[in-house]
Amino acid sequence: MEPVPVKIVCNGTAYQLQVEPRTLLADLLRSDLGSKGTHIGCEHGVCGACTVLVDGEPMRSCLMLAVQADGRTIQTVESLELPDGSLNELQESFHEHHGLQCGYCTSGILMSLTALFNEDKAPSESRIRDYIQGHICRCTGYQQMIEACVELSGLRSKELS
Amino acid sequence: MFTECSEQLFGSSEHSHISCGVLGESVKPAAFEYRNSRDEDEVFDLLTKYGSEAKVLAGGQSLIPLMNFRLVKPSLVVDINGVSSLRGVKVSSSTLRLGALTRHVELETRPDVAQAAPLLSAVAPYIGHPQIRTRGTLGGSLSHADPSAELPAAMVALDATILVKGASEERRVQAEEFFKFHLTADLAVDELVVGVEIPVFGPNQGFGFREVSARFGDFATVGALAVLSVGPDGTVERSRVVCMAVGPKPIRIGSAESVLNGKQISPAILGEVAEAVAEALDPIADLKASASYKRRTAATLARRAVEEAWEMTAGRVS
Structure with a gap:
């Protein structure tokens, strides 16, 4: 099929692409833009591993055509590191609380939680759970991730008060 | 294979041009033509021309999984997000x-x-x-x-x-x-x-919603909804009782509504609602639940949904 011109900004870099319509955004990110941090799990919108931010909103990149990202800004897990290459506060909290084991689901979970923490400086535990439940983790379990987020939320609410 | 460019804005003439996905090694849906429609007339023209060969793409949360599995292989995808x-x-x-x-x-x-x-x-x-x-x-x-x-x-x-x-x-x-x-x-x-x-929801109305699923956010195993309109004396004037995931479509339980209409809610009436729901439904088993579980659970959820709706009206009508 005729490739379609697509312009996107991914992690701060602008791209002008020619994309075959059937290309999924997840595959574009991984195969063509080299964002291997975006993981592909189930490829039908169940596991959440491929979650990225599209114009700041969390979306499953296996359920979005790359052509639909035309004119949009994408953030993947690679965008989270600080300019000096160190972990950001959410990643650091995951590290501290053993919020990951094999790491396969982690990039998607971090992106969903990034959307939450962007929207709500100090989210409640129930909101944190709401955002994590769109993801499947097969090894770490969810409790440490929740603890990581609750602590970060607590630190932020202290800063706010 | 390609070079990145540093411009942060769209419309720059210095973007690098990249061809993506052309090797087909990383795509799952069958090939299709894509139209990003901007107005309804164009959508209808395309749907008339392509008929069942076309699929309308909105949020894509149901269509794209079906396409990824190749259960659906449209020759044209009409994207309506821009309409x-x-x-x-x-x-x-x-x-x-x-x-x-x-x-x-x-x-x-x-x-x-x-x-x-x-x-x-x-x-x-x-x-x-x-x-x-x-x-x-x-x-x-x-x-x-x-x-x-x-x-x-x-x-x-x-x-x-x-x-x-x-x-x-x-x-x-x-x-x-x-x-x-x-x-x-x-x-x-x-x-x-x-x-x-x-x-528009009125001040004399109440609603209830109850759902059981394997995990929160999964498709419902069974669900029930109730909407009640009550008169000044608390008598149910109109009601809707609807069950979900217990048949081939959402099922309105007319017999349960007949129990409610013209009555004041009491434990006995709620019991009759549950009985009417259990009687009316003929669910079939699925991977998650047997037919009898679905029937019994729907009856209980419908009773609770009606009760919840009733309590809401009690708080609002006085």
């Missing part, structure tokens, strides 16, 4: 009008929706997960007509009118008539759901 006439939430004194492209997250968070149709705000958090609700649309969910989905059942409970449009005519279909069978709605291949109209 502005399909957007918008409008509230008049008597009617809430929701455009087909209203996202689930809007139902969940908009104060005007919460005011005019609080049942929708209550069911929205049960639709998938946050990443699905940012993308999925009302029109898409209704067109997909999954009998275990929340929005079709809510439309029946709210006595919504589904606005259907084709190249040559517009139709208004009562929600109860719109859902026909598993994944089948009263929608021709060249037609589109353009929106819905819902009577």
Whole structure:
């Protein structure tokens, strides 16, 4: 099929692409833009591993055509590191609380939680759970991730008060 | 293979040009032609021309999984996300009008929706997960007509009118008539759901919603919704009792409504509602639950939904 011109900004870099319509955004990110941090799990919108931010909103990149990202800004897990290459506060909290084991689901979970923490400086535990439940983790379990987020939320609410 | 460019803005002439996906090694859907439509007329022209070869893409949360599995292989995908006439939430004194492209997250968070149709705000958090609700649309969910989905059942409970449009005519279909069978709605291949109209929730009304699923956010194993309108003395004037995931479409339980109408709610009446629901349903077993579990659970959930609706009216009517 005729490739379609697509312009996107991914992690701060602008791209002008020619994309075959059937290309999924997840595959574009991984195969063509080299964002291997975006993981592909189930490829039908169940596991959440491929979650990225599209114009700041969390979306499953296996359920979005790359052509639909035309004119949009994408953030993947690679965008989270600080300019000096160190972990950001959410990643650091995951590290501290053993919020990951094999790491396969982690990039998607971090992106969903990034959307939450962007929207709500100090989210409640129930909101944190709401955002994590769109993801499947097969090894770490969810409790440490929740603890990581609750602590970060607590630190932020202290800063706010 | 390509070079990155540093411009942060669109429209720069110095973008690098990259060809993507042409090798086909990393794509899953079968090949299709893609049209990003900007107006309804173009959509109807394409649907008329391509018929069942075309598929309308809105949020893509049901269609794209089907395409990834190649269960659906359209030759044309018509993307309607850019059709502005399909957007918008409008509230008049008597009617809430929701455009087909209203996202689930809007139902969940908009104060005007919460005011005019609080049942929708209550069911929205049960639709998938946050990443699905940012993308999925009302029109898409209704067109997909999954009998275990929340929005079709809510439309029946709210006595919504589904606005259907084709190249040559517009139709208004009562929600109860719109859902026909598993994944089948009263929608021709060249037609589109353009929106819905819902009577604005009144001060004499209450609603209840109960759902059981394996995990929060999964498709419902069983669900029940109730909407009651009560008179000044607390007598039920009108009622809707709807069960979901217990048949090929959302099922309105007329016999339970007959139990309620003209009565004041009492434990005995609630027991009769449960009995009527159990009697009316003939569910079939699925992977998650036996037929008898579904029947018993639907009866209990319907009773609780009616009770919840009743308690809400008791708080509002005095």
